[in-house]
Amino acid sequence: MTAVSRIPSLLGVGLIWVWRLTFGALFPTTCKYHPSCSEYAVQSLRRHGLVRGSVLAGWRLLRCNPWSRGGFDPVR
């Protein structure tokens, strides 16, 4: 990816950091997956860009519910 095409995904990564420092800090929970949901989102945005990365991150968030089993789940 070129520097310019990376800008949208970097914006997404910035948003995740805002979440981590503000609202995410309020909840003392650790994710059931490894890497954690926010880490997964950062990685998928960096690797797949804003659109595909966000979809992947959103799908992971939906999977991170009390009925799923959790575990080792890296970005593909």
Next chain:
Amino acid sequence: MLYTIPIFSQLEGVMKHVLNFFHSSIGLPWAWSIVATTVVVRMILVPLTIRQIHSMQNLQKHAPQMKEIQKKYKQDRQKQNEELMKFYRENNINPAASCLPMLAQLPVFIALYYTLKHFNENFGIKPNSHVDLSFLHFIPSISDHTTSHWGGFVLLFVYVASQMASSFFMMTTTDKMQRVLFMVMPLFFVFVIAHFPAGLVLYWVTTNLWTVGQGLITRRLVGKTPAPVIERRSSRTPPKDDGSSGNGAKSEAQPPQPPSASQRPRQVRRKKKRTSRR
């Protein structure tokens, strides 16, 4: 600026109706309508809580083995995490924490924030009219900034205490550094939350107290499960594993383990019992 995003105004509209229902239809004061809304939200999340209690019981059962894994990979945190996650999967453990229920509370928070921010316009209250927005005689108005009255500081103090208590109960990590971090966090967060309307702090205090109550009940329930003996568990896991995975290849790959001396007589006795019944 964020208000221009349509979903926020829709959220505000929903919250407006909910608060109005508690105030006008049930007749609660405004401040208590917020408390009632919080309680309703948490009651909706109760099924998740029950699930969490089961998870915690399961986690506690396997605690000794998990500690062993943590000891084994003390230097490599990444590897330690991966191994723990594998262990969860192999033993069908569902860690108590997950991200989605946490995220589900965000819209409620945003909705309440905007509803309180535009409180007077939302409910058609004129600036000089005498409407009771107080809470327990120490908060004069739930739509004012928390720090605009001495009562707000009391509320902030209660917030810090309740947040620390709820962190204590919600924590699933055994890492000491993280535990300390979560306990200290509210001390920093209080500076942010001080700028919010008092009603929003009231929401947080209520939800935290609910968490604490839930934590106390959970502890009592989890505490009742007997601590398992490691030897007994090792004899129980293999058949459970076969049944849950249903993976024929997996069971083939494992060489049949000769039962230990302590297990053999028990198995024989069971077989005998079955044949005698039939």
